[in-house]
Amino acid sequence: MKPAFQDLIPHNHCFGCGPQNSEGLKLKSYWRDDGSSECVYLPQPHQCAGPTGFVNGGIIATLIDCHCICTAMAHAYALAGREIGQGQPIWYVTGELNIQYLAPTPIDEAIKLVAKVENVSGKKMTLSCELMNVTEAPSTPYARATIMAIQVPSNWLKHADIPAMCEKS
Numbered sequence: 642m643k644p645a646f647q648d649l650i651p652h653n654h655c656f657g658c659g660p661q662n663s664e665g666l667k668l669k670s671y672w673r674d675d676g677s678s679e680c681v682y683l684p685q686p687h688q689c690a691g692p693t694g695f696v697n698g699g700i701i702a703t704l705i706d707c708h709c710i711c712t713a714m715a716h717a718y719a720l721a722g723r724e725i726g727q728g729q730p731i732w733y734v735t736g737e738l739n740i741q742y743l744a745p746t747p748i749d750e751a752i753k754l755v756a757k758v759e760n761v762s763g764k765k766m767t768l769s770c771e772l773m774n775v776t777e778a779p780s781t782p783y784a785r786a787t788i789m790a791i792q793v794p795s796n797w798l799k800h801a802d803i804p805a806m807c808e809k810s
């Protein structure tokens with residue numbers, strides 16, 4: 642199996658997708674044969690909403706956000722003809738995130754996110770994403786989202802000079 646996007650993107654302390662964040666969700670994203678990308682995640686009991694059986698909406702937003710932004714970066718490396726993480730770093734951040742929460746997301750089973758790049762225009766990349774049961778059973782997704790990823794220069798990361806308190810040695 643190929644490495645996850647996140648294992649190839651350098652210097653990432655993101656709470657959702659950064660391997661360097663010891664307290665983070667550490668999600669992992671991979672290409673699928675049809676050109677979309679997927680991420681399987683097992684929610685943790687403390688990530689619940691008010692009812693203990695459903696996943697908190699902010700956690701869902703983080704999963705969608707991070708899976709899509711990492712997909713945008715992976716796609717941009719592919720467009721540049723480079724392996725992820727090779728050469729001059731390519732960084733994207735979230736400009737817009739629109740989510741429809743369509744059904745409660747169960748907390749006691751693995752879930753799957755599937756993202757697609759819909760459009761690339763200059764620094765902007767539009768992606769769609771669905772959150773569903775891990776079996777991809779033909780039912781209504783739990784959530785559906787569109788996201789605008791914006792390419793940023795490396796100086797966007799200037800605040801990375803703050804000591805990385807989230808990184809345990």
Ligand SMILES: CCCCCCCCCC(=O)SCCNC(=O)CCNC(=O)[C@H](O)C(C)(C)COP(=O)(O)OP(=O)(O)OC[C@H]1O[C@@H](n2cnc3c(N)ncnc32)[C@H](O)[C@@H]1OP(=O)(O)O
Nearest residue numbers: 653655707710732733734735736737763764765789791793
């Ligand atoms: C960096 C490491 C990443 C590692 C993985 C992280 C995964 C998780 C992702 C995140 O959570 S990132 C954190 C949440 N996002 C932010 O904090 C972003 C905060 N916003 C910004 O820093 C700036 O507003 C932003 C870089 C998004 C845009 O700055 P600018 O407006 O100066 O950019 P620019 O002028 O270059 O605009 C480029 C294009 O994007 C458009 N644009 C800018 N902001 C937009 C927006 N919010 N929505 C839609 N379009 C937007 C802008 O109109 C323009 O379109 P055109 O090329 O067609 O003229």
